[in-house]
Amino acid sequence: MKQIRIIILLILGTNAFVQAQELDVNLQIRPRFEYRNGYKTLLPYGQEGTSQISQRSRLNFNYKQEDLIVKLTLQNTRTWGDVVPAALADKNGIAVFEAWAQYNFTEKWSARMGRQVLSYDNQRILGEQDWGQQAQSHDALTVSFHTEKQKLDFGGAYNSTAENVVQTPYTVASYKALQYAWYHNQFNTDLGLSFLLLNTGYEYANADAKLLVDYKQTFGPYLTYKKGKIDTNFWAYGQTGKSTDREVSAWNAAANFNYTITESFKAGLGYEFLSGKATNDGSTVVKSFNPIFGTNHGFNGYMDYFYVANHLNSVGLQDAFIKLNYNVNKWQFALIPHAFLAAADVVTPLNEKLDSYLGTEIDATFGYNFKKDITVSGGYSQMFGSKTMEFIKNGDADHTNNWAWLMISVNPRIFSWKK
Template identity: 50%
Template sequence: MKLLKSIFSILFLICIQQSNAQQFDLDAELKPRFEYRNGYKTLNSDAVDAASFVSQRTRLNFGYLSTDFNAYISAQNVRTWGDVGTLSTTDLNGITLQQAWAEAFLGKFSFKLGRQEIAYDNERIFGSVNWNQQARSHDALRIKFKADVNNRIDIGFALNENSESVFEQDYTVNNYKNFQYLWYNTNFNKIGLSFLFLNTGFAYTDVNEQKIAYNQTIGLTSGITENKWNADAAIYVQTGKIEKTALSALNASANFSYSLNSEFLVGLGAEYISGTDMNETDGELHSFTPWFGTNHKFNGTMDYFYVGNHSNSVGLLDFNAKINYTKNKFSANLAPHFFSAAATVIAINNIEQDNYLGTEIDLTLGYKASKSITFNAGYSQMFATDTMETIKGGDASKTNNWAWAMITFKPHFFSYTSN
């Protein structure tokens, strides 16, 4: 390890000196996580058994900072322990570039382009999705304007293709075709306010011809902090089309928390995500989709809703609470969620069901052993209803729970600063 570090140090110090860099950083991340899934994301049933496995994310990060531009490269491997044999000469997932971007500065403007994470506000619409081992990153151009310390504007663009081509080709990747967005953030006194406009195009096939359908997400988020309490609220509307279907959807949320003392914090929250009635007849889609958000942090950690699922469905009403305890290096969080469908649910026998879906209890623990080592663990239990069965399948009477334990190592190999 010392020899490898020395080699890296020599090579990159040479590069830095030749390019007159101000700072160069080399660090890594290793994050193995054990999971026991027994009704995670969907209800358990007699036909399946619980799953147990260990996944691991490994990253090597290179950062470069100067007065003219910054650059960042993050090489990543995501694996499940045992996904290849012990004598295998190849890796199942290989090495990918989770991020690879450069950002040039021109006065109050900057231009950031390449593979990059995009995260804004509470990460409901744009987020890094860091819980997922692979996380989320976009191939995009972002133009940033910082008028002053309290006012920022970002404009983003993405244009996706399968590969280089001579003529136009159909886009077949499970991804958006393009997007354009504008984000504005301002702060005054103790209040923060953000505005987001996002136009997203998805490819679809219509009579053997690929077309692009566009939908728009428009919203406001705000937050205020005052002494021991803070509150935030957000509202988003969606319009446009999903393929040929007109879209009209809404998302609204509000959260409040209060610090009882230096160790305990309590909070209440609610979120409404519109859905489409199962007996809908107006021909429109009313299901809101938080397109690129860090959805694991919302609506319970068992990921029953909007984590690769529940799209174009009956929506959600989530009333939740939290109790946080923090002391020294230890932290604990207890969060119950009370879920209901936001639209009408119809059973197989064509009878309308009660909207209550169930209650989820989430417990998470954390311990920061050092600057570079963190332990986390959690346990969740879902108490589902027959209505949850209707939209998810499975058996609500079965035990549906999930447990996990994770350790994160973040070694910092070296930093070099030149004048």
């Protein structure tokens, strides 16, 4: 460690006397064990659950020189055992999660370019997706205007598969172009209001093999109110535009109310509606809401049955839930039961309309701050699916569908320097 410090100081020392500088280097090691027995979908007939350990390893460099801020995050994600112990190469290798430079033109105006996280409000539409070991970041340019009470961010991205010399199809499973604007006003200590406008363009080839880009717009407000023991939030997003030459008309709304009963105990309830399309609807209009880049693991149950790389272009969702949180000393506990219903009609090929009730999920989690840089967390979830869930997910609702996990996160600061 001493040698590393000396090398870094020598690199910086050439111009350290000219400008004020700061460097912070930290590390994250995050292995997670999971028992999956009906995770993301009902366990198929005749199948058994499985277990594995995944791991994220990250190295973060944060550098500041007066008005210039630079961040570089390298990471490796792996499943324990995905290569042999004497492997010559890693399966996933080292990836660049973040690599951006930000320049502060004034105290209020700044611009950031490069690989970066786009995360706003409660991350329902734009989020880091930190639960996933790989997480989520974008190659983008963003401009920010921030005052004490008001914030305005706007930015964009334009993607290609490589440095091409002729028009080439964009084959990556992502957007071709993206533009967004986000505004937040903190009226007072109690009330805050944000508005997001997101424009995403996806490339496709038409019947004549011509490459086209259709744009879909996602927009809406996010409202928070916190006063005394009351903590509430509300959001409503609409989606319009086109997707692969089809009209889009979808929406999402939710309300959450939380109340602090004691210093240790907090209770809340909430409801979310994500529009969907009936299974017998022959219209070409896209009516199913898509949270797009949201941190979807944090919504609609931790077993990820909905909107975590699944349930898109489906019957939508209604989610009614209760949240119970208890914190004592270094421990945190939570119990969250969900009741799920379809947002649109579920009709079989025999024209039989099924009940809208999809199932009930019970999530129980804990966290423990073991030491300054070490936290331990885990949980257990169980899904009680219905026959309607069976029809949508093609699994066995009578089987015990459950999921358990245990994660250790080690986050030490390995170097800090200021001149």
